[in-house]
Ligand code: SF4
């Protein structure tokens with residue numbers, strides 16, 4: 001039997017040596033970066049909330065309709081069949097992340113990530129309002145919950161429900177969301193279960209899991225070691241200025257007085273003085289904490305600051321580097337290809353399909369009748385009426401109750417058509433026709449289609 005041994009050092013900033021959860025109760029440091037982050041954070045919360053309600057060209061600004069495999073972005077609709085464009089969007093997003101990270105490190109994590117923004121500027125303020133400062137919160141951790149903590153947990157349901165509604169609006173649209181909200185759970189049990197599960201996940205995340213998302217779960221955080229180099233901008237401690245640590249009056253000590261304010265304020269529980277760490281989300285709280293200490297000591301600010309590792313070692317900043325050039329070129333190429341495809345793409349898609357019925361019939365007048373379906377996807381910015389005509393065969397006609405076919409903006413409609421063609425034009429059981437679709441506003445598409453018919457004069461299948 002193997003005995004369990006405690007590690008010599010802490011393995012994870014959010015774990016105690018015995019493996020139990022180490023709750024991080026950071027002290028808020030209200031410096032210049034905190035003020036700026038709060039403004040950015042609340043602007044982003046307003047934007048995240050408003051985006052599903054904003055309409056561009058009659059469509060939602062952002063709608064990721066996974067069920068119908070349809071994505072709407074700022075007035076443009078993309079379907080799963082738009083593989084080239086979707087691939088270019090994916091490449092552009094990935095290269096942008098890589099380029100941005102190699103230049104500015106984890107600025108996104110500290111300033112823009114919804115996990116950080118909602119935790120730091122929505123949930124933690126509620127916590128401080130009810131439970132008090134970080135020391136009072138730690139006391140509650142030791143002594144067990146009192147009524148304030150119970151009220152906090154009950155109150156957290158409200159922002160969790162709010163976030164769930166905002167989150168789902170991106171996937172189902174605001175109209176469907178409000179339909180879900182207004183109807184009884186018994187009418188829409190599936191919708192109710194989805195809402196309950198997402199609310200539960202939000203509640204679990206912001207109540208219990210919290211910084212663990214950044215420390216152990218987020219794939220972006222795990223990629224830092226690959227994406228960063230020594231010229232990337234990070235939040236860093238200047239050891240040449242700060243070390244050796246010592247008392248304020250010690251003439252041989254550096255500027256760091258080992259007050260640990262940068263540690264108690266850290267929301268991921270690390271010590272920035274240990275160097276660049278994967279857990280650091282670049283939230284700048286340690287900068288604000290240390291600047292306040294330096295102000296009191298009447299020493300220059302910036303013992304902890306935004307700088308590259310090379311800058312902290314005394315070298316000049318180097319923004320333009322081979323990797324940033326290569327990433328930028330990749331991004332330009334992908335973005336140019338995407339814009340070109342978008343600019344040249346037609347305002348509608350037309351697909352002609354055989355109907356689910358007998359392949360053809362022959363009437364007494366000798367006309368061969370095929371039943372087909374024409375699917376039209378309107379990608380234009382307004383609803384359109386599409387007219388279908390037949391080309392290529394003398395005496396051929398189409399019969400349909402839906403001509404012109406109205407298709408609302410961003411929608412797909414299907415028209416059922418009977419195509420009547422003289423029997424004499426069939427050779428070896430088939431003939432080719434052209435279905436033409438126009439909208440009277442510039443859209444004009446032709447689709448060739450092979451009709452089925454009799455092989456010989458006596459065949460009437
Ligand atoms: S806040 Fe500044 S002075 Fe205090 S321990 Fe951290 S680095 Fe040193």
Ligand code: SF4
Nearest residue numbers: 266280281283284286
């Ligand atoms: S080390 Fe500083 S910047 Fe990094 S997470 Fe902690 S407080 Fe934020």
